[in-house]
Amino acid sequence: MVSSQRSREEEGVKKVAVFGLGFVGLPLALSFAIRGCEVYGVDVNADLIAELNEGITHHLEHYHNTPIQKVLKDQLEAGRFKATTDAADALANCNNIIMTVGIPVVNGEHLFDHVESAARAIGKGLKPNDLVLVRSTLVPGMTQNYIRPILEKESGLKADDDFYLAYSSERIAEGKAFEEFENMPTLVSGVDRASRDRAMELLGIVTKADLVPCSSMEVVETAKVMENISRDVDIAMVNEFARFTKALGVDTFEVIRVANTHKRVKLLLPVPVLGGYCIPNALHYLTPKAEEMEVPLPLLRLARDINEHVPQFVVSMVTRNLPVLAKEAKVAVFGIAMKDFSNDDRLSPALQVIELLQTTGIKVAAFDPAVPTRHSFKVDSLQEALEGAHGIVVLAKQDGIDYNNFSLFNKYLSAAGQPFIVDTRNVYERKVVEAGGFILETL
Numbered sequence: 291m292v293s294s295q296r297s298r299e300e301e302g303v304k305k306v307a308v309f310g311l312g313f314v315g316l317p318l319a320l321s322f323a324i325r326g327c328e329v330y331g332v333d334v335n336a337d338l339i340a341e342l343n344e345g346i347t348h349h350l351e352h353y354h355n356t357p358i359q360k361v362l363k364d365q366l367e368a369g370r371f372k373a374t375t376d377a378a379d380a381l382a383n384c385n386n387i388i389m390t391v392g393i394p395v396v397n398g399e400h401l402f403d404h405v406e407s408a409a410r411a412i413g414k415g416l417k418p419n420d421l422v423l424v425r426s427t428l429v430p431g432m433t434q435n436y437i438r439p440i441l442e443k444e445s446g447l448k449a450d451d452d453f454y455l456a457y458s459s460e461r462i463a464e465g466k467a468f469e470e471f472e473n474m475p476t477l478v479s480g481v482d483r484a485s486r487d488r489a490m491e492l493l494g495i496v497t498k499a500d501l502v503p504c505s506s507m508e509v510v511e512t513a514k515v516m517e518n519i520s521r522d523v524d525i526a527m528v529n530e531f532a533r534f535t536k537a538l539g540v541d542t543f544e545v546i547r548v549a550n551t552h553k554r555v556k557l558l559l560p561v562p563v564l565g566g567y568c569i570p571n572a573l574h575y576l577t578p579k580a581e582e583m584e585v586p587l588p589l590l591r592l593a594r595d596i597n598e599h600v601p602q603f604v605v606s607m608v609t610r611n612l613p614v615l616a617k618e619a620k621v622a623v624f625g626i627a628m629k630d631f632s633n634d635d636r637l638s639p640a641l642q643v644i645e646l647l648q649t650t651g652i653k654v655a656a657f658d659p660a661v662p663t664r665h666s667f668k669v670d671s672l673q674e675a676l677e678g679a680h681g682i683v684v685l686a687k688q689d690g691i692d693y694n695n696f697s698l699f700n701k702y703l704s705a706a707g708q709p710f711i712v713d714t715r716n717v718y719e720r721k722v723v724e725a726g727g728f729i730l731e732t733l
């Protein structure tokens with residue numbers, strides 16, 4: 291147990307260091323700052339830090355109706371938030387340390403480098419009575435068996451004796467971060483009860499929803515990965531249903547809508563494939579442990595496989611409607627974000643679809659006003675995307691795209707053949723599209 295002389299931070303103002311200022315870390319850090327904490331945001335990306343300290347971020351979050359850009363500027367001006375690459379300085383000034391760095395998966399292999407380097411940096415500056423609260427999504431068991439030994443080795447301190455160590459999974463969806471930090475029930479556990487209680491006290495500054503105490507950090511880590519995988523499986527199922535309804539000639543979205551009138555049925559909508567950081571990666575966080583324990587996961591692997599093949603299905607809807615050979619064809623893509631109304635294109639299904647279209651020889655011009663990433667196929671306006679294209683592929687909804695401007699479409703699209711729209715986001719009503727002279731393909 292932690293020694294009783296520990297300070298319970300009676301000084302009033304909590305000092306919080308957040309390691310990793312990405313889609314989770316930045317709005318989380320600002321959520322603490324808004325509520326009066328003094329927050330150091332630490333990241334290894336010096337360009338990101340420079341931008342943040344100038345009040346620049348490309349995220350599309352809102353705190354109530356205030357855009358994150360304004361929240362950031364206000365908190366910088368109030369002196370409650372500071373972004374830095376100097377981990378040692380942040381740790382010297384803070385006794386609540388939150389880790390939000392990720393575990394990227396590259397070619398099916400997870401990379402622990404970020405977690406390892408963040409844990410090392412935190413360990414080096416750790417002081418007695420500090421709280422380390424891990425919020426990254428992890429392979430179950432990692433806080434105890436991977437992060438804890440690094441922290442203890444680097445600091446020379448012992449968790450549950452000299453410092454507090456806890457795990458709380460992060461459940462927010464990008465675009466709803468501020469709201470969900472506040473209102474999403476949150477699971478918490480620690481190496482001991484004191485660590486868990488201290489983490490709950492810290493989390494309670496931002497989270498008004500239930501803080502659910504759990505018996506071990508492994509329970510929380512496992513629940514998080516399973517939550518993500520369950521969505522992967524649910525979506526694989528409806529993607530498969532969608533193929534059936536399409537072959538049958540009935541409207542998939544209508545079938546799902548009416549099936550969901552059953553009180554115990556809750557089908558999700560089909561999507562071109564799950565993108566983003568969390569869901570596609572989740573199975574890869576479970577498999578190392580499952581393999582170690584020789585637990586087969588055939589259903590979960592199949593679901594991932596089905597979802598990974600959906601982009602090919604989207605491409606087949608394009609190619610069968612082309613009035614010319616693929617190598618002479620062009621399509622306009624609307625939206626490349628990993629989900630609707632997001633600026634995040636990491637592991638975006640749109641990028642996979644575009645790559646496959648290009649592999650078949652089709653020229654792609656994609657417009658997405660929200661995603662800042664540079665890509666050779668990206669253009670700056672809807673007109674440029676449409677110019678000479680034979681059809682439109684809708685891969686994400688975004689503000690700033692007029693999806694129903696059929697007169698603009700007709701003005702710029704190629705006159706060859708009948709134009710088509712491949713709608714993977716349930717944007718269109720069939721009769722409207724067909725009245726506009728377009729073929730409509732849906733999942």
Ligand SMILES: NC(=O)c1ccc[n+]([C@@H]2O[C@H](COP(=O)([O-])OP(=O)(O)OC[C@H]3O[C@@H](n4cnc5c(N)ncnc54)[C@H](O)[C@@H]3O)[C@@H](O)[C@H]2O)c1
Binds near residue numbers: 310335404427461567
């Ligand atoms: N994005 C989401 O919607 C979401 C939702 C729930 C949970 N999560 C989980 O939260 C974690 C973070 O996700 P994210 O989307 O914010 O990732 P991100 O890639 O946007 O941000 C991670 C940040 O960590 C920084 N970083 C890497 N190594 C570092 C180090 N040693 N010290 C300090 N900073 C370092 C990176 O430069 C980057 O800015 C992941 O584990 C993810 O699975 C994400």
